[in-house]
Amino acid sequence: MSNYLLEVEHLQKHFPIKGGGFGNKKVVQALDDLTFGIKKGETLGMVGESGCGKTTAGRTILRLHEPTGGKIIYDGETLFDKDNKIAVNMLPYRKKMQIVFQDPYASLDPRMTVGDIVGEPIDIHHLCSSKQERYDRIIGLLERVGLNSEHANRYPHEFSGGQRQRVGIARALAVNPEFIVCDEPISALDVSIQAQVINMFEDLQEQMGLTYLFIAHDLSVVKHISDRIVVMYLGRMVELADSYELTMHSMHPYTRSLVSAIPIADPVQARKSKRIILEGDVPSPIDPPSGCRFRTRCPYADERCAAEVPEFKEVTSGHYVACHHLDKVK
Amino acid sequence: MAENTKNEKILVDIQHERLSFFTPAGEVKALNDVSFKMKEGEVLGIVGESGSGKSVTAYSLMGLTAYPGRLIGGTIDFNGHRINDMTEAEFREIRGNEVSIIFQDPMTSLNPVYTVGNQIEEVIKLHTDKNKEEARARAIELLTLVGINEPEKRLKQYPHELSGGMRQRVMIAIALACEPKLLIADEPTTALDVTIQAQILELMMELREKLGMAIIMITHDLGIVASMCEKIAVMYAGRIVEYGTTDDIFYNPKHEYTKGLIKSIPRLDAKDHERLVPIEGTPVDMLNPPAGCPFAPRCDSCMKICLREMPPVTYFNDVHYTQCWLNQKAEAEAAAKAGKEEADE
Numbered sequence: 321m322s323n324y325l326l327e328v329e330h331l332q333k334h335f336p337i338k339g340g341g342f343g344n345k346k347v348v349q350a351l352d353d354l355t356f357g358i359k360k361g362e363t364l365g366m367v368g369e370s371g372c373g374k375t376t377a378g379r380t381i382l383r384l385h386e387p388t389g390g391k392i393i394y395d396g397e398t399l400f401d402k403d404n405k406i407a408v409n410m411l412p413y414r415k416k417m418q419i420v421f422q423d424p425y426a427s428l429d430p431r432m433t434v435g436d437i438v439g440e441p442i443d444i445h446h447l448c449s450s451k452q453e454r455y456d457r458i459i460g461l462l463e464r465v466g467l468n469s470e471h472a473n474r475y476p477h478e479f480s481g482g483q484r485q486r487v488g489i490a491r492a493l494a495v496n497p498e499f500i501v502c503d504e505p506i507s508a509l510d511v512s513i514q515a516q517v518i519n520m521f522e523d524l525q526e527q528m529g530l531t532y533l534f535i536a537h538d539l540s541v542v543k544h545i546s547d548r549i550v551v552m553y554l555g556r557m558v559e560l561a562d563s564y565e566l567t568m569h570s571m572h573p574y575t576r577s578l579v580s581a582i583p584i585a586d587p588v589q590a591r592k593s594k595r596i597i598l599e600g601d602v603p604s605p606i607d608p609p610s611g612c613r614f615r616t617r618c619p620y621a622d623e624r625c626a627a628e629v630p631e632f633k634e635v636t637s638g639h640y641v642a643c644h645h646l647d648k649v650k
Numbered sequence: 651m652a653e654n655t656k657n658e659k660i661l662v663d664i665q666h667e668r669l670s671f672f673t674p675a676g677e678v679k680a681l682n683d684v685s686f687k688m689k690e691g692e693v694l695g696i697v698g699e700s701g702s703g704k705s706v707t708a709y710s711l712m713g714l715t716a717y718p719g720r721l722i723g724g725t726i727d728f729n730g731h732r733i734n735d736m737t738e739a740e741f742r743e744i745r746g747n748e749v750s751i752i753f754q755d756p757m758t759s760l761n762p763v764y765t766v767g768n769q770i771e772e773v774i775k776l777h778t779d780k781n782k783e784e785a786r787a788r789a790i791e792l793l794t795l796v797g798i799n800e801p802e803k804r805l806k807q808y809p810h811e812l813s814g815g816m817r818q819r820v821m822i823a824i825a826l827a828c829e830p831k832l833l834i835a836d837e838p839t840t841a842l843d844v845t846i847q848a849q850i851l852e853l854m855m856e857l858r859e860k861l862g863m864a865i866i867m868i869t870h871d872l873g874i875v876a877s878m879c880e881k882i883a884v885m886y887a888g889r890i891v892e893y894g895t896t897d898d899i900f901y902n903p904k905h906e907y908t909k910g911l912i913k914s915i916p917r918l919d920a921k922d923h924e925r926l927v928p929i930e931g932t933p934v935d936m937l938n939p940p941a942g943c944p945f946a947p948r949c950d951s952c953m954k955i956c957l958r959e960m961p962p963v964t965y966f967n968d969v970h971y972t973q974c975w976l977n978q979k980a981e982a983e984a985a986a987k988a989g990k991e992e993a994d995e
Binding site for chain 2: 580587
């Protein structure tokens, strides 16, 4: 028996392309072979560029997208297993697994008051028996995220981006979840507000014993909040390690360039540091490169990379990498 | 003009600029008393939150703050032009020619119904007397300059056929078509991924080396200004609250807002988990700005005077200055102490 709260094995999500005509079997290979576990109370960070499948990963784990393959195990119970044709009803699990969306402008219904937005999950799961109890619970939630009771009767457009994101977080907390997928929760916010929200995520984790899957494209933020980080590229995992280990001793050539590409807010260091500039763009996930998907931009790529998919293996304790040329990279 | 004095020539001189947007909800004072100078070939970074006036400052140099925006005070001089009195026709002469801009979003700032070639050649034909073939040759040269391979093929493509990074390169090619004296980059990499951002920033610095233009880099990312800029202006609520060289700003910040900004970003190289120190509160409502210092409601060291009056400018050296009562107080105390010591002697 594993000690993971959430486990996914070979999780896969392919989206069919619409309107392709007859016999068109093309798919967008958004997510392939995702395998990891998250321990209780842990924060797993997930980084990658746009189109690498990180949002798809978050949503597929919650089965907001139905997976096209693989296995999801939550707290010892199998939620989905393609091979054994298991797909349980998710409603009871929605109480345990929640999500905070990226865009606080689009993810709140503009015609509902903030009180109703936060109250909706309470109604769906019948968590409160009386109106008074429901009201108290909503106010309690708003206070928990740094808003107050007068905000409950207002509409989302009356709030700033940071406050809206707090409403989104209050909604996710309404059912007392154990596990939250945070899908780029701070990328739409101003710099000075980002720190407030990051601190709030940390406080809530401590108070409520939450487990996070924290998705973002900003590696320095992910590094700050996460215990471990997984790096994605074009729908596949390329590296997984402890967050300090990953940023300081990265092994995969993609992670290395990602780390070096982050602008350092320190002029002397910034002038000294040498960026590893990757050539070209991320290829299309409709027709990804054979073998290692990074090979078209990788300085070390050779024939083997085109022929074989590199195995995602443990190189040092807890540090997993998928690359054929680790010896060369070092 | 003598070559050796070139670097000393002032390219941009903005003095006490005030600019407001007259909206139905009331007057939004987007810029309040903004002053700065830029030399030729200099790279200035303007940082601040959304709504702090960083884009408006740069746009006003090109006359892009159209109705309901109005310049209501101060002077703007750019490369021998007094921007205040220029007509639209005169602006058209300098836009794209002496000053160009790269916008934030390369997805929407290119025209989707014209080919890339068409859009680059348009600028060249408008500002020079080159004919069609020459314009095309120049367009190919420009695309090569910004690192796009197969330029002949790209010229015939439409923007939707290119990736985000490619489109931003095309935008840069358009901006550089007439070798402007000043390039305004308005969050040029915000919509791009980090690895592509690194490519574009590298390209911009290379091109500056080659062409020697001045750059105004507008961004909210302190990391970008740290590596690219010589001078930094930190803006808050339509004012430059702190201005100085990059080293001044990062190693010797004086304004509470600047200090807060630097403290609130997580560092990649931090070994232990340090809690972030956020700036509390929310950005100011520009329709109803506070009476005194706009940052006062969020400032930890706010004093009574901060709520009443806007602080004057405190200079620390030739370039480094802030607008903060705390610095005023510290300076006054230092001066008093020095005066006392002198009297004792």
